[in-house]
Amino acid sequence: MRDRLVESVPNVSEGRDRAVIEALASALGEVPTVRLLDVQSDPDHHRTVFTVVGDPDGVADAILRLFSAALPRIDLRRHRGEHPRMGAVDVVPFVPVRGVTMADCVDLARRVGREVWERFRVPVYLYEEAATRPQCRDLAQIRRGEFEGFAAKIQEEEWAPDFGERAVHPTAGATAIGAREFLIAFNVNLGTADLSVAKAIARAVRGSSGGLRHVKALGLSLGERGIVQVSMNLTNYKKTPLLRVLELVRSEARRFGVPIVGTEIVGLVPEDALLQVAAHCLGLERFSPDLVLEQRLQSVLRD
Amino acid sequence: MRDRLVESVPNVSEGRDRAVIEALASALGEVPTVRLLDVQSDPDHHRTVFTVVGDPDGVADAILRLFSAALPRIDLRRHRGEHPRMGAVDVVPFVPVRGVTMADCVDLARRVGREVWERFRVPVYLYEEAATRPQCRDLAQIRRGEFEGFAAKIQEEEWAPDFGERAVHPTAGATAIGAREFLIAFNVNLGTADLSVAKAIARAVRGSSGGLRHVKALGLSLGERGIVQVSMNLTNYKKTPLLRVLELVRSEARRFGVPIVGTEIVGLVPEDALLQVAAHCLGLERFSPDLVLEQRLQSVLRD
Secondary structure: OOOOEEEEOOEEOOOOOHHHHHHHHHHHOOOOOEEEEEEEEEOOOOEEEEEEEEOHHHHHHHHHHHHHHHOOOOOHHHOOOOOOOOEOEEEEEEEEEEOOOHHHHHHHHHHHHHHHHHHHOOOEEEEEOOOOOHHHOOHHHHHOOHHHHHHHHOOOHHHOOOEOOOOOEOOOEOEEEEEOOOOEEEEEEEOOOOHHHHHHHHHHHEHHHOOEOOEEEEEEEEHHHOEEEEEEEEOOOOOOOHHHHHHHHHHHHHHOOOOEEEEEEEOOEOHHHHHHHHHHHHOEOOOOHHHEHHHHHHHHHHO | OOOOEEEEOOEEOOOOOHHHHHHHHHHHOOOOOEEEEEEEEEOOOOEEEEEEEEOHHHHHHHHHHHHHHHOOOOOHHHOOOOOOOOEOEEEEEEEEEEOOOHHHHHHHHHHHHHHHHHHHOOOEEEEEOOOOOHHHOOHHHHHOOHHHHHHHHOOOHHHOOOEOOOOOEOOOEOEEEEEOOOOEEEEEEEOOOOHHHHHHHHHHHEHHHOOEOOEEEEEEEEHHHOEEEEEEEEOOOOOOOHHHHHHHHHHHHHHOOOOEEEEEEEOOEOHHHHHHHHHHHHOEOOOOHHHEHHHHHHHHHHO
């Protein structure tokens, strides 16, 4: 495995046309040092989420190839889907995985952002950790107004793009490029059909309403199973670890007399997030990934 | 990382002479597909434990090179140490790590055992999973009598070696070669100075006195910290997992009103043993190592 790994999870406004999705996937796969790990298309959202991992330069190159492939194939003037969007390539986060800092990913976002404007004439907003202004930290705020409203929004003083002129690309709109921590999608299933319990717990644990800083949470019904779910995004598992989130959900569920009947991780989880859980549960006095046979082997193989 | 990995942990009867230990380490390091992960020498025991990992053929080759280097350098007639031993290269276990079955490791033990006799004229006992007779499953039983008693023991009907004649090698004695599961050394520290508590808990959890099948346990005093420890070897973490062992120790400690103040893993632990703990603590409804980013990446890189 390589020493320096960055993940990118580009969100593209095409979730229906298989030929287009495949063309985009193969553009991402053209760089030999970058691997396409996952492709999730949602026809209702009319949106596809790709996951690639590789060395920083390789991933930057793959993202530029994605723009190259997407721009002639996607026309937002004719795009209707449930998911909010403002661009053909709507959002591109860079995520540190291994041997790479958040500052490296912020640099990567800036470099790729400048290039996207210069080569493709798509205006770019730097978001989250790469944001240059408070109003750009939150992706939802940038995207408000969507493609249809952006021709006007981009003219407003506070919504000048970080790279580009005060006009959207006619078919590709605008793009948000940023840096963030790895996002873990973690759901906790509760032994009740009462949706209000899941909603109350979601409210208690999410950062926006006073809960844990790096947790976003929603209460949902799982109709077919007759139970409810607290569906969460952990936006920084290093500062707000998985197990602490679970224990807080458990403690809130207790006051409703509702048991946790199961949990799930949707998508991928970094190894160190799970090793952290194991070290915590075992109560290890010292834990280092170097204790793990495979990791020791890995570090020896790198010598 | 390679697809097929075997570990071997040869125990050699030399723990004092740095030059000899280094000569043995470099013999083990001669095979390019095998890595020496760890060397632990104990001068009181007069014994060194090497840990190597690699592909099965490479590891077999490395072990034969170890014999080649050890035989001219170690003379058991002059060896005095605290640890029981019967051979210059005393014990050689093969351990499945990845993409390799226990049956593969049993084959490896037989192949290497035959070769050790044919090339070096050291009689070989196959032990544990590779044993051909009940009395050879337990290493301690084979070794009883030690080097000094072995000239007589090897003549007894039931102690004929698996490979070799009914006489020990004059300076190198005899060797046990076998196959076993990965061994995890796991210690639980208790918040009391009362050694009898640690001893009682050790008795309760170890397989030999009615506890968990694949646990060996001992009660020890940690003099300098003023506490006691249940020191365990988990000989099959797949069937007797880490967390179940810890929970049983916790439950036994409770009846003495003694808290667990910490735990430690000594040496290496396979990744899946810790992922198993994490999946259990999180209560995941489905868990597959493929959820782990690094493992997904690994499997993609192998394509």
